[in-house]
Amino acid sequence: MSTRARIQIAIALGALGLAWPILDILGRNAEFFIARGSTREEIVQVLVMLAALVPILASLPASLPGRLGRGLGLVWLGVLSIALSYLVVRQLAVPSAGFAALALGVGLLVAIDRFEPVQAVFRLLAWSPVALGAYFLFATPSGALVLDRGVPVSGTVAPQATPPVVMLVFDELPLASLIDPAGNLRADRYPNFAQLAADGIWYRNAMTTQQQTEHSVPAIVTGVNPERTLNPFAGQYPGSLFTALSRVYGMQVAETMTQMCPVTVCPLTTDRGGPLLDDLSVVAGHVLAPPDLSESLPPIDRNWGNFGAATEDFNAIESFNDARRNGDPRRTLEEVATAIRAADPARPAFFFAHALLPHNPWQYLPTGQRYPIDDERLPGSEKTGWGDNAWLSAQALQRHLLQVQYVDRALGDILEALADNGMYEQALVIVVSDHGIALRPNIEHWRRIEADTVGAVASVPLIVKLPRGEQAGTIDDRRALTVDIVPTVAEVLEFGLPWEIDGASLLGPDPKRSETTTTGPDSQATYGVDGKEKLAVAAANAIWFPTGDPYELLPEDAPNLLGEPASSLGSVRDDVIVRLDRPNWYTNVDPSSDVLPTRVTGTVRGLAASEDALLAVLVNDRIAAIVRSFHDRGRSGFQAMIPPETLGSGRNSVEVVAFEA
Ligand SMILES: [Zn+2]
Numbered sequence: 001m002s003t004r005a006r007i008q009i010a011i012a013l014g015a016l017g018l019a020w021p022i023l024d025i026l027g028r029n030a031e032f033f034i035a036r037g038s039t040r041e042e043i044v045q046v047l048v049m050l051a052a053l054v055p056i057l058a059s060l061p062a063s064l065p066g067r068l069g070r071g072l073g074l075v076w077l078g079v080l081s082i083a084l085s086y087l088v089v090r091q092l093a094v095p096s097a098g099f100a101a102l103a104l105g106v107g108l109l110v111a112i113d114r115f116e117p118v119q120a121v122f123r124l125l126a127w128s129p130v131a132l133g134a135y136f137l138f139a140t141p142s143g144a145l146v147l148d149r150g151v152p153v154s155g156t157v158a159p160q161a162t163p164p165v166v167m168l169v170f171d172e173l174p175l176a177s178l179i180d181p182a183g184n185l186r187a188d189r190y191p192n193f194a195q196l197a198a199d200g201i202w203y204r205n206a207m208t209t210q211q212q213t214e215h216s217v218p219a220i221v222t223g224v225n226p227e228r229t230l231n232p233f234a235g236q237y238p239g240s241l242f243t244a245l246s247r248v249y250g251m252q253v254a255e256t257m258t259q260m261c262p263v264t265v266c267p268l269t270t271d272r273g274g275p276l277l278d279d280l281s282v283v284a285g286h287v288l289a290p291p292d293l294s295e296s297l298p299p300i301d302r303n304w305g306n307f308g309a310a311t312e313d314f315n316a317i318e319s320f321n322d323a324r325r326n327g328d329p330r331r332t333l334e335e336v337a338t339a340i341r342a343a344d345p346a347r348p349a350f351f352f353a354h355a356l357l358p359h360n361p362w363q364y365l366p367t368g369q370r371y372p373i374d375d376e377r378l379p380g381s382e383k384t385g386w387g388d389n390a391w392l393s394a395q396a397l398q399r400h401l402l403q404v405q406y407v408d409r410a411l412g413d414i415l416e417a418l419a420d421n422g423m424y425e426q427a428l429v430i431v432v433s434d435h436g437i438a439l440r441p442n443i444e445h446w447r448r449i450e451a452d453t454v455g456a457v458a459s460v461p462l463i464v465k466l467p468r469g470e471q472a473g474t475i476d477d478r479r480a481l482t483v484d485i486v487p488t489v490a491e492v493l494e495f496g497l498p499w500e501i502d503g504a505s506l507l508g509p510d511p512k513r514s515e516t517t518t519t520g521p522d523s524q525a526t527y528g529v530d531g532k533e534k535l536a537v538a539a540a541n542a543i544w545f546p547t548g549d550p551y552e553l554l555p556e557d558a559p560n561l562l563g564e565p566a567s568s569l570g571s572v573r574d575d576v577i578v579r580l581d582r583p584n585w586y587t588n589v590d591p592s593s594d595v596l597p598t599r600v601t602g603t604v605r606g607l608a609a610s611e612d613a614l615l616a617v618l619v620n621d622r623i624a625a626i627v628r629s630f631h632d633r634g635r636s637g638f639q640a641m642i643p644p645e646t647l648g649s650g651r652n653s654v655e656v657v658a659f660e661a
Contacts, residue, residue, distance in 0.1 A: 001113060005123055006062040006073045009112060010080060012125035014058025015132060017084030019050040021287040022280070023132055026050075027140030030151045031235075032279070034263045040146050042276065047146075051133045077112065081105040083288070141264070151264045155239040156247035160494035162348035163467040164427040165249070166418065167241075167485075168336070169220055169352075170407060171213060172359040172447075174436025175206070175459045176537035177404045183535055186548040189405060192412035193461065196431060199472050200465030203480035203506060205531040207458045208435045211449040211520035216434035216482065217258045217354050223486030223501030228521070232258035238499040241486060242266065245350050245493075252339040254332050254353040261352075329356040330368060333410040340417040345426075354434070357407050362399035364406040365644060371599045372585075379632040379639060383445075390441040391555055391628045394544040397439040398641055399599075401550040428492050429465040430485060436460060440540060449520040455533025458518040458525065464488060464506060478510040479529040551643045555628040558614055559661055566621045569659045576606040576613050576629075576658035578638065586652040591644065598644050602656060604629045604636045613658040619646040620653050629658075 001009075026032055026046065033043050061076040063069075082105030089101045111118045137143040141151045178190050183204060187194035209225050210216035214232040219225055221240045230236045234243070242253065242261035253261045332355040343349050357364075363373045380392025411431065418424035438446045438456035449457050462480055465472075483503030490497050491505040504511045517526040527533065544553055554560055561568050585597035600617055607613055609631055617625040617640045624642035638656065 001070075001074075001119065003063060003065070003070075003073075005119060006070075006077060007059045008123040008126035009077055009119070010059040010062035010073075011055040012122045012128055013077065013080035013084055014055040015051070015128045016125065017080055017087060018058060018288070019054040019129070020132055021087055022284050023047070023050045023136050024140075025283060025287055026280075027136045027142045030141035030145050031263045032283075033142055033145055034151070034267065036276065036279075038145075038276070040148070043142060043146050046276070046280065047133060047136055051129045051136070055129050074109070074113070078105065078109045081108040081112070084108070087288075153243050153246045153262065153264050155243045155498045157244045157490075157495040157498060159245070159248055159348075161467070161492065162248060163492070164340075164343070164345070164349050164351070164418070164423045165245070165489065165493070166336070166340070166351045166414065166427055166429045167220075167353075167489075168333075168411065168414065168429075168431045169217060169354040170358065170431070170433040170461075171354065171356050172435065172437045173357075173404060173407065173433035173461060174438075174456050174534070174537065175204075175433075175461045176436070176456060176534045176541060177358075177401060178461055179534070179538050180548065181535055181539035181542050183531075183538070189548040190408040192408045192415060193431070193463065196411070196415065196429060196463050196465055197473075197475075199469055200429065200463050201471050201474040201476050201506070203462040203464065203476050203478070205477045205529065206432070206460055206462035206480040206482070207454075207516050207518060208433070208460050208482045209502075209516070209518055210482070211435050211447060211457055211518055211523075213257055213434050215519070217255075218260055219502075220432060220434065220482050220485055221260050221352075222499075223483045223497070223503045224499075225483055225502045225519075228519075232260060234260050234262035239497070241350070241352070241489060244490075244495070244498070245348075249348045249350040250343075252336070252343070252349060252351045254335055254355075256327075256329075256332060256354050256356050258354065329359070330364070330406075330410070333357065333407075333414065337410075337413045337417040340414065340423065341421055343421060343423070345421055345423045355407075355410075357410070358400060358403035360400070360437075362396070362403045364403045365596065365598060366402060366405035366409060367644065368406050368409060369594055369596045369644065371596055371641075373599065374601075377633070379630055379637070380441075385444040385446055386439070386441050388441050389630060389632075392630055392632070393439055393441045394553060395627070395639060395641075397541060397544065398550045398553045400437070400439055401545065401548070402641065405550070425469065426467050427465070428467055428489065429463075430489070431461060431463045432482060432485065433460040434482075438537075440537075447520075449518045449523050449525045451525050451527065454518065454525050454527050455535070455537040458516075458527075459531070459534035459537075466492060466507075476506070477531065478506075479513040479516055479531075480506055481513075481516065551625075551641065553641075554626055555614060557661055558626050558628075561616070561623045561626065564623050566616070566618045566623065566657075569616055569623070569657070571660045573613065573658040573660060576604060578615060578656040578658060579603050579605075580654065580656065583654070586647075586654045588650060589647050589652050591647055591649055596644055596647065598642050598647070600625070600640045600642055600654060600656070602638055604638055604658075607631075607636055614661055615640070615656050615658050617642055618653070618655045618657065620648065622646065 062073040064072055085104035086101035089097045094100050112122055144151050185194045208216050210219050215226045218232050222237050240260050242265050246265040251266055253266045332353050336351055336353045363370050380387055380389045386393045418427055436457045438453045484506045487503050487505040491507050515526055515528050580602045612629045615627050615638050616623050624646040625640040627638050627640045629638045
């Protein structure tokens with residue numbers, strides 16, 4: 001074999017065995033480049049490096065002169081033959097791939113060396129780098145980026161109807177927080193949820209099929225019940241509303257914990273790119289290395305940004321904390337309203353938001369103002385559950401309800417934006433929560449799905465307002481599921497779904513499900529369809545909040561003296577000393593400021609460890625709250641929420657006294 005032949009064959013083997021598989025995967029995944037904001041020049045550099053530089057480098061050992069050089073060159077061709085064979089063998093998934101590749105590679109080398117026609121074919125294949133470059137540029141999504149032709153998204157649909165679509169996914173909002181024990185929406189507390197229900201269909205018996213956010217949100221946007229092992233990233237699901245609608249709809253998507261909208265559809269606003277060569281080496285490792293080696297590499301389909309660094313599995317808690325650190329959860333909903341106001345009503349638009357609201361920590365008032373909270377654990381909580389102090393879990397419920405009222409207000413702003421922009425009448429509006437929360441004593445985990453937490457954790461609000469107000473004011477008590485949302489959107493927009501789903505359109509005939517299963521990370525519950533569970537939770541909530549007003553909370557056996565003058569307290573106890581944690585918060589109050597000190601806390605002295613006392617919070621000499629003191633984690637103290645309207649501008653007198661009922 002001539003030196004020229006060896007060089008040509010090495011180029012062919014290097015291009016096909018080393019460069020081609022990497023170019024192929026990079027070409028098909030434009031996300032790799034989009035996520036890092038790569039310029040066209042950078043993509044071309046990668047292309048040249050792989051299609052030209054790699055084959056040229058591969059040819060160098062084959063060009064060595066002399067007898068020894070020829071021998072080494074032949075050995076090198078054997079190495080390249082084995083590498084190419086390994087790729088083929090891996091593709092065919094034959095057993096003992098290593099041996100098979102070795103045998104095939106040696107066989108290939110012998111064939112090239114001995115048989116003239118085989119050699120001729122491989123010499124001709126020295127032109128394959130040109131073919132690779134052309135393939136990458138003209139036949140792949142990444143090539144489309146270079147040529148500026150727009151990246152095609154797979155699985156798009158052509159809807160026959162294109163109303164504005166607004167989908168709001170709240171987090172940790174049980175339906176029971178919105179209803180009275182008879183199952184009616186508390187319209188006076190949540191006027192905007194009530195308005196939407198009056199204009200749409202309220203699926204009162206709706207359940208989430210998934211208890212964890214990272215599975216529940218994907219179920220809502222794909223209609224698929226995810227396998228437990230799936231992470232909430234677009235690449236792990238066959239399709240979603242984001243991919244399906246992307247060809248026709250403009251996307252206004254705010255995901256906080258998930259990345260279900262692929263970056264080809266929803267460009268990242270933050271720079272996620274890491275060192276390009278690092279990530280290329282990870283891709284190369286996955287493509288070229290044996291499976292047992294590549295398993296130790298970071299996965300490449302998960303995070304198309306800096307995936308060289310993405311060595312950890314998706315961690316919901318971390319992701320949640322990141323989301324919280326990176327932003328004020330109120331902004332998510334405010335941005336939806338802003339985007340709607342800025343939208344051109346004539347252009348189809350999909351407004352999607354998953355807001356970490358009314359998710360704890362509870363710190364928002366119905367007005368949207370914030371009250372300061374310490375990072376301390378909630379009094380009465382034990383890890384992620386509740387101890388046996390019913391009063392303290394009722395106080396947590398109070399703060400949750402205040403935050404739910406804020407969510408109602410934010411929903412109202414979004415509905416108002418739709419109306420102001422003339423889009424409300426035509427819009428398809430869907431409001432749902434990914435799951436609820438159990439706020440009652442003696443519970444090991446407030447989110448864990450068990451037979452006795454179904455009403456609090458699995459029962460969620462689901463309201464669908466159809467275009468043109470069709471079926472306005474309907475209450476539908478079928479067993480609706482979160483996976484039914486996608487097929488419902490498909491029916492309203494009149495398109496066929498290009499992937500298999502687990503749900504059924506809510507506008508079709510009732511599938512008459514006889515039981516439902518909600519799945520969590522380490523538990524699940526299967527239950528019937530009468531929907532009594534949420535009513536039981538609403539009834540338990542109503543013991544503390546009979547009219548649903550968060551400020552009407554009173555300890556058991558305490559007289560209702562709320563709003564009365566301080567003088568109406570019976571006998572004040574001198575033996576109990578109460579100290580405010582932050583008395584200076586009340587020396588100069590601005591009622592219109594974003595932060596309002598309406599959570600009053602302090603320490604209590606003079607009580608035995610087994611004893612607690614009734615306390616009255618006196619704001620400007622009127623009783624603003626009545627609470628019970630607690631002993632929690634070695635501290636005797638109290639906490640109280642006072643209505644914001646009890647605070648005036650400037651200096652306020654805030655005093656807490658113990659009294660006998
Ligand atoms: Zn959640």
